[in-house]
Amino acid sequence: MKIILFLLPCFLSFQLAAQNSTGVAINNDNSDPDNSAMLDVKSTDRGVLIPRMTASQRNTINAPAVGLLVFQTDANIGFYYHNGTEWMYVQGISTTATIASVSTVAVTSVTNNGANISAIVNSDGGATVNARGICYSTSPNPTINDNSVTSGSGTGSYNANLSNLLSGTTYYAKAYATNSIGTSYGSQVNFTTNFPTVAIGDNFQGGTVFYILQNGDPGYDPNVQHGLIVSDVDLNSSNKDTEYGCKGTLNGTGPAIGDGANNTALILSTCSTAGIAAELCNNYSITVGGITYNDWFLPSQDEIQELYNHSQYGPTGGMTLNTSFGNVEYYTSTETSADKSYHLHFSNNNMHNDGKDKRKNVRAVRSF
Numbered sequence: 001m002k003i004i005l006f007l008l009p010c011f012l013s014f015q016l017a018a019q020n021s022t023g024v025a026i027n028n029d030n031s032d033p034d035n036s037a038m039l040d041v042k043s044t045d046r047g048v049l050i051p052r053m054t055a056s057q058r059n060t061i062n063a064p065a066v067g068l069l070v071f072q073t074d075a076n077i078g079f080y081y082h083n084g085t086e087w088m089y090v091q092g093i094s095t096t097a098t099i100a101s102v103s104t105v106a107v108t109s110v111t112n113n114g115a116n117i118s119a120i121v122n123s124d125g126g127a128t129v130n131a132r133g134i135c136y137s138t139s140p141n142p143t144i145n146d147n148s149v150t151s152g153s154g155t156g157s158y159n160a161n162l163s164n165l166l167s168g169t170t171y172y173a174k175a176y177a178t179n180s181i182g183t184s185y186g187s188q189v190n191f192t193t194n195f196p197t198v199a200i201g202d203n204f205q206g207g208t209v210f211y212i213l214q215n216g217d218p219g220y221d222p223n224v225q226h227g228l229i230v231s232d233v234d235l236n237s238s239n240k241d242t243e244y245g246c247k248g249t250l251n252g253t254g255p256a257i258g259d260g261a262n263n264t265a266l267i268l269s270t271c272s273t274a275g276i277a278a279e280l281c282n283n284y285s286i287t288v289g290g291i292t293y294n295d296w297f298l299p300s301q302d303e304i305q306e307l308y309n310h311s312q313y314g315p316t317g318g319m320t321l322n323t324s325f326g327n328v329e330y331y332t333s334t335e336t337s338a339d340k341s342y343h344l345h346f347s348n349n350n351m352h353n354d355g356k357d358k359r360k361n362v363r364a365v366r367s368f
Contacts, residue, residue, distance in 0.1 A: 050079070058087060089128075097126035100177040104134075104186035105157075112167040112194045119175030119186055121155040127179040129153055134160040135185075136173040138291060144176055144183060166289055168195040168205065168368060195225055195368070200310050205368050206286040206293035207231045211257070211306040218258035219367070228257075230307055231296065231364040235280040244331055244356035245276030250338035255301040260365055263333035264297035277331040281364040296364035301334035301342045301351065303365055313346050331360045 025033035025040045033040035041048055052071045061068070064082040072080050079090040101122040109116040117134045133150040135142045149160040165171060171193070175186035202209045207229040213220045220226065236242040249270050253263035267278040278298045285294040299307065308314045329352065332342045336353045343360050344351050 097179070097181050099182045099184040100125045100127075100129050100155075100179050102132065102175045102177040102184055102186045104173065104175040104189050107173070107189050107191045110191050110193060112196045113165045114161065114163045115165065115171070115191055115193065116159055116161050117173055117175070117189070118157065118159045119151075120157045121177045124155050124177075125179055125181060125184075127181055129155060129177045129179050131178040132158060133176060134162065134173055135176050136162060136171050138166075138169060138171055140172045140190075141188065142172055142174055143185070144178075148176070165193050166291055167193050169193050169291060197225060198227070203232075205229055205291075205366075206288050207366065209368075210310045211303070213257070218256075227368055228299075228303060228306070229366050229368055230299075231284060231286070231366075235284055235362045235364055236360075239328060240359045240361060242275065242277050242280065242331070242362050243273075243359055244341045245273045245278070246271035247339050247356040251335060253300070253333055253335045253341075255334045255342075257300070257302050257306070259300040260303045260333050261295075261297040261367065263300055267298070267333060277360070277362045278333060280362050284364045293366060296366045298331060298333035298362070299365040301332045304330060304332045304344050305351070307363070307365070308344055308346060308349055311346065314349070329360045331362055 023033035023035075023038040023040060025031060025042070027040075027042035029042070031042065050069055050071045052073050054074045055072050058070050058072055058080065061070075064087075066082060066084040068082045070080055072078060076089060080087045081090060082088070103120050103122060105118040105120060107115055107117050119132075119134065121129055121132055130153050131150060132153060133148055135144050135146055135148040137146040139146075149162060151158040151160045162171075162173070169192065170190055172188055172190045174188050177184050198204050198209050198212075200209055200212065209227055210230050211228040213226045213228075215222070245267070251263070251266040251270055253259065253266055264278045264282055267276070268282060271278070273279075281296045281298040284296040285292055287293070328347075329343045329345045332344065335341045335356075339355060340353050341356050342351055342353060343358075
């Protein structure tokens, strides 16, 4: 059916001003249509109304042409065009749009190498959220430039599963949501992945496990395994070239399991001599799997005794250490006086009491 419309200038302020082989112009200044347009509508105070319909009405259009445009009046209100396969929403930015509002809700299901984090996009800020998820790092204040896991789009609740994490490691995480304005973040949460059960001789967190804390040891927890790790290398640059340092100064160091870290801090607080055994341990750092371990110390008398006991020379055995644990002496952080400290000879398990200015070997220890 063809419908012919007669435009009456006496009643309409807009007229069919021009029509030629290139297109049609509708305006009130009698200008010709632009050569690139089949229809050129010009106005400074009114617009063009595209057919308006509900989503269900739109979906009843038979064989919609590619590029067909309608305005949907319900659900996700806005312009839709057909791409030949489906109706597509025409994204727009509100003049009052802002970044989305997102909240980090909770951390659950923490394992040795994974965790689940729930979050919610409370509001899209007036612009569609096209990406959302969780970003995380071993350092505080992570962003999407760090590690991240995506979890859909739009508003509402969601979950993200973090995997391939390092065991016994603290992570920091935030929910995020991205719209056309930018990326917003929820509050930061942190969690520590579980420690796996380790055994003496295992390579773990930058070194080799040589002692598991027992009931009565400082820091012992029946529910969480803790222990001591030794560095896999000597820290002295050549054999027997390192002093305890500051002979004549009494630091009040202790001999027990758990004393090594405090002993090292006491020594460094009173002795500024460069290159001493405690300083070498304190400055030692190693990065494994993206995690830097820099909390090493000079072992106490009892700590180095356990190191010997579980070395290839000791009565327990079961752990292979660097071959430089041969006929050499290793410093402990335990003093016997202002002038002397203990060191252990690994060839015969002889705990010597010798001057702090004597030169020995150094191996660092850290706790886990």
